[in-house]
Amino acid sequence: xxxxxxxxxxxxxxxxxxxxxxxxxxxxxxxxxxxxxxxxxxxxxxxxxxxxxxxxxxxxxxxxxxxxxxxxxxxxxxxxxxxxxxxxxxxxxxxxxxxxxxxxxxxxxxxxxxxxxxxxxxxxxxxxxxxxxxxxxxxxxxxxxxxxxxxxxxxxxxxxxxxxxxxxxxxxxxxxxxxxxxxxxxxxxxxxxxxxxxxxxxxxxxxxxxxxxxxxxxxxxx
Ligand code: BG6
Ligand code: MG
Numbered sequence: 001x002x003x004x005x006x007x008x009x010x011x012x013x014x015x016x017x018x019x020x021x022x023x024x025x026x027x028x029x030x031x032x033x034x035x036x037x038x039x040x041x042x043x044x045x046x047x048x049x050x051x052x053x054x055x056x057x058x059x060x061x062x063x064x065x066x067x068x069x070x071x072x073x074x075x076x077x078x079x080x081x082x083x084x085x086x087x088x089x090x091x092x093x094x095x096x097x098x099x100x101x102x103x104x105x106x107x108x109x110x111x112x113x114x115x116x117x118x119x120x121x122x123x124x125x126x127x128x129x130x131x132x133x134x135x136x137x138x139x140x141x142x143x144x145x146x147x148x149x150x151x152x153x154x155x156x157x158x159x160x161x162x163x164x165x166x167x168x169x170x171x172x173x174x175x176x177x178x179x180x181x182x183x184x185x186x187x188x189x190x191x192x193x194x195x196x197x198x199x200x201x202x203x204x205x206x207x208x209x210x211x212x213x214x215x216x217x218x219x220x221x222x
Contacts, residue, residue: 096206108220
């Protein structure tokens with residue numbers, strides 16, 4: 001059994017189900033360019049920053065466009081995404097997410113957000129959970145995309161915690177790789193068959209109560 005002092009959370013797909021809106025917006029980009037994305041392609045786009053995701057989409061279609069056109073396509077995708085999430089409410093958080101964050105904080109466990117999304121602060125505000133994080137690291141603070149560990153290392157640093165004290169909660173393969181590259185343990189949120197590199201996989205934060213039985217225990221240090 002290991003005791004951890006800090007919990008670092010990805011946002012999209014862990015706290016709120018925005019992954020579906022990201023993918024729908026990229027599907028429209030592909031359609032505009034004359035090709036389609038397969039369901040399996042969604043996994044490749046999770047966790048990676050906006051411009052990297054665009055490059056992945058263009059690679060799938062075998063399409064090359066100018067730098068200016070890349071900027072336009074990314075801005076257009078973001079406008080569609082922002083429109084899609086503009087009406088989200090606290091009711092749309094993934095099951096157990098708010099309750100788990102509150103229970104960790106009640107026990108004095110440090111919490112940080114580590115998201116590649118530049119829309120993260122707006123989403124936290126709409127979900128009314130900004131106050132549940134001691135530190136917020138998003139895509140506008142750190143530009144290196146997961147699997148680069150920078151976003152989580154910056155989170156740990158902001159909390160004053162060592163990587164070995166942190167548990168990362170992630171739904172993306174790139175995010176799990178980022179946690180490991182930063183020397184942190186990774187709890188996968190999703191399917192064990194997909195998140196094969198995670199240390200432990202649970203279906204969602206509603207099941208986080210089972211982590212202590214799997215050797216992951218938090219201690220308060222606030
Ligand atoms: C991540 C998503 O959280 O944020 C990715 O999993 C997305 O799919 C990335 O590409 C960047 O998001 P945004 O909102 O800055 O375009
Ligand atoms: Mg995610």
